[in-house]
Amino acid sequence: MSKISACLKDIHTWSLFNHLQLNIQKTELIHITSRFRKSLPLQPSSVLDLKPSSEVRNLGVYMDSHMRMDANINAICRSAIVGNRKIGLIRRFLDRETTTRLVHAFISSRLDYCNSIHVALPKTLLRKLQMLQNSAARLVCQTNRRDHITPILHELHWLPVKERVNFKILLLTYKSLHGLVPKYIDNVLTPQSSCRHLRSKSQNRLVPAKVKTISYGHRALSYAAPMLWNSLPNYI
Incomplete structure (x- = not known):
């Protein structure tokens, strides 16, 4: 919490220097953890009046501390x-x-x-x-x-x-393969490579990330996107 408070103070100072106003009262903090693990809750900051919330809104999307949606x-x-x-x-x-x-x-x-x-x-x-x-x-x-x-x-x-959701993921994957998305999305998708000449090499297959849990791991873009992409028929 001390690091978060120091970071917010730096942002506040930078904003004032650049003639911008940061409303600390509208700043929210959420600690996202797995609901299957017990973790120590964040304590309120002594520097700023900032308490962790169990639910926040970001760009119109509501997120809770366990990402249940x-x-x-x-x-x-x-x-x-x-x-x-x-x-x-x-x-x-x-x-x-x-x-x-x-x-x-x-x-x-x-x-x-x-x-x-x-x-x-x-x-x-x-x-x-x-x-x-x-x-x-x-x-x-x-x-x-x-x-x-x-x-x-x-x-x-x-x-x-459900198919609309899958379509959005596949569209994002297609754009990633053609350089139409930011770099941070490209970094989580790994093309399949092999020393041998395989027929699948020309099909632009992706390698799903290794995950430990179904509830959270299967929802990661690094896993969901390759699984959906590889399941498409070759002609598509």
């Missing part, structure tokens, strides 16, 4: 449900094209924002987002809630929530 998904649900209800109130006055645009603006945009952090999450959490997408799809197509959702999503050409 419950808070972020609940926030998405609250926001999207409001949009869904408002569109439902005026649905009978709208045509299908206009309804689709409103759904993309108020619901799909929230489901897709930073959704790559939802990779390999438990099905119970992703089911909440899938139910929102199902409700939005039925709103557009004006179908009964008892109708099977798969044909409706096919008709709208919408990927389910």
